[in-house]
Amino acid sequence: MTSELIYNRIINFSINEMIPDRVVVYKSQGIKQEPKVSKKINDLYDHALSIFTQDVEPKGILKEISIPEFAEVFQGNGENEENTPVQHIFPLADSLALFAFTLGKTISDTISGLFSRKDFALAYMLDSIASASADKAAFMVEQKRDKSSKTLLYSPGYCGWHISGQQQLFKKLEPGQIGISLNDQFLMIPLKSISGVLITGKKEIHNFDHDFTFCAQCTTFSCIDRQEHVIN
Amino acid sequence: MNILQQISDQIDLGDDEKVYELTTTAIEQKIPVKQILDEGLLQGMNIVGRKFKEHEIFLPEVLMAAKAMNAGMELVKPLLLSGNVPMKARVVIGTVRGDLHDIGKNLVGVMLKGAGFEIIDLGNDVTPERFIETAKAEGAQFIGMSALLTTTMPVMKEVVDRIRSENLEDKIRTLIGGAAVSKGYAEEIGATAYCYDGSNAIDYLNSVI
Numbered sequence: 050m051t052s053e054l055i056y057n058r059i060i061n062f063s064i065n066e067m068i069p070d071r072v073v074v075y076k077s078q079g080i081k082q083e084p085k086v087s088k089k090i091n092d093l094y095d096h097a098l099s100i101f102t103q104d105v106e107p108k109g110i111l112k113e114i115s116i117p118e119f120a121e122v123f124q125g126n127g128e129n130e131e132n133t134p135v136q137h138i139f140p141l142a143d144s145l146a147l148f149a150f151t152l153g154k155t156i157s158d159t160i161s162g163l164f165s166r167k168d169f170a171l172a173y174m175l176d177s178i179a180s181a182s183a184d185k186a187a188f189m190v191e192q193k194r195d196k197s198s199k200t201l202l203y204s205p206g207y208c209g210w211h212i213s214g215q216q217q218l219f220k221k222l223e224p225g226q227i228g229i230s231l232n233d234q235f236l237m238i239p240l241k242s243i244s245g246v247l248i249t250g251k252k253e254i255h256n257f258d259h260d261f262t263f264c265a266q267c268t269t270f271s272c273i274d275r276q277e278h279v280i281n
Numbered sequence: 282m283n284i285l286q287q288i289s290d291q292i293d294l295g296d297d298e299k300v301y302e303l304t305t306t307a308i309e310q311k312i313p314v315k316q317i318l319d320e321g322l323l324q325g326m327n328i329v330g331r332k333f334k335e336h337e338i339f340l341p342e343v344l345m346a347a348k349a350m351n352a353g354m355e356l357v358k359p360l361l362l363s364g365n366v367p368m369k370a371r372v373v374i375g376t377v378r379g380d381l382h383d384i385g386k387n388l389v390g391v392m393l394k395g396a397g398f399e400i401i402d403l404g405n406d407v408t409p410e411r412f413i414e415t416a417k418a419e420g421a422q423f424i425g426m427s428a429l430l431t432t433t434m435p436v437m438k439e440v441v442d443r444i445r446s447e448n449l450e451d452k453i454r455t456l457i458g459g460a461a462v463s464k465g466y467a468e469e470i471g472a473t474a475y476c477y478d479g480s481n482a483i484d485y486l487n488s489v490i
Contacts, residue, residue, distance in 0.1 A: 087342065164383075164387050169387070176384050197291075240381060
């Protein structure tokens with residue numbers, strides 16, 4: 050990722066920095082490291098990674114936004130849950146930035162093509178590498194924002210922020226510039242893309258309990274790891 | 282070692298070329314096609330399924346075995362059809378309308394095929410009409426639906442409601458899965474079953490057919 054992040058800019062990522070940790074990819078597939086990962090799986094990972102580095106076209110876009118401006122974006126079409134963590138966090142932020150990132154269209158096409166050719170294991174491994182890579186991009190940007198404060202990315206479709214919020218976010222951020230569009234169901238195309246708001250502030254603002262109504266349906270609780278990372 | 286045992290072993294090893302070669306030989310030796318399927322191909326996948334459940338192997342290895350199974354099935358399936366040998370059951374699968382995430386659905390399809398079910402994969406962004414019309418036209422006993430998004434989950438209910446309104450509940454059963462859904466949601470909309478992964482779907486289907 051080149052230079053410090055500033056107001057409204059396209060960010061170019063190098064392909065090497067987008068390569069996720071092998072252990073993270075294996076963990077996402079439920080593969081245990083002990084006693085040891087089979088040669089078959091390690092060879093499959095190496096093969097998938099060589100395709101990944103060939104096909105990935107990582108690009109991000111970031112735009113600073115004021116608290117009142119973001120309040121409008123967050124309101125979206127008025128379909129958010131009544132009580133959400135983000136509504137309590139963003140008014141306390143030192144700074145906010147809308148962010149979107151994509152791995153590009155080629156990688157998604159390659160994954161689909163591999164499935165069509167019945168190369169199931171390779172398709173699955175490549176998909177897992179791509180997902181871990183997109184998460185890594187968010188983490189890298191979070192780390193880069195402001196070293197004296199703590200930044201986390203919050204996204205429409207999670208934690209009570211209705212996915213229709215993508216519409217307002219896209220209007221303000223214009224990620225079409227890096228090739229991301231939305232479909233009727235507010236899904237990002239290419240699929241291997243992420244978006245949201247980077248909220249920067251004191252670490253305490255990111256601390257919330259997991260007793261919102263929607264937490265009962267959550268299957269990942271990925272917020273816990275993310276929170277722990279900034280709070281501790 | 283007999284050739285069916287060799288097919289089974291090579292499926293376990295995930296060697297698609299070997300399985301293709303051995304299945305060709307088994308057919309040339311006039312071994313009944315149902316026997317090749319049951320004692321060679323499915324036997325191999327059963328071993329793989331057991332190892333997966335016991336965490337001896339992981340999903341990528343199951344998928345390699347499934348590719349090998351597919352190589353054998355390419356040869357066996359036309360013979361099964363021409364001999365009127367029935368598959369275990371026919372299942373229509375797809376990711377529901379508005380949703381383009383199909384990795385999970387693909388994995389379930391691959392695993393079900395490997396377990397001997399006939400899969401009609403409609404892809405992603407599938408309308409309720411298409412699920413039901415395909416199931417009716419193909420005589421499928423099951424519809425499997427996947428959704429990653431909470432916004433697309435209601436399409437599953439549309440399918441279940443339509444099956445009910447057309448009095449097809451005894452003929453077509455509905456399975457749902459995907460990150461957005463849960464056992465509770467399946468109960469709420471009246472889907473027949475919630476399957477959290479491919480292995481779980483195989484267990485459910487084997488228990489009801």
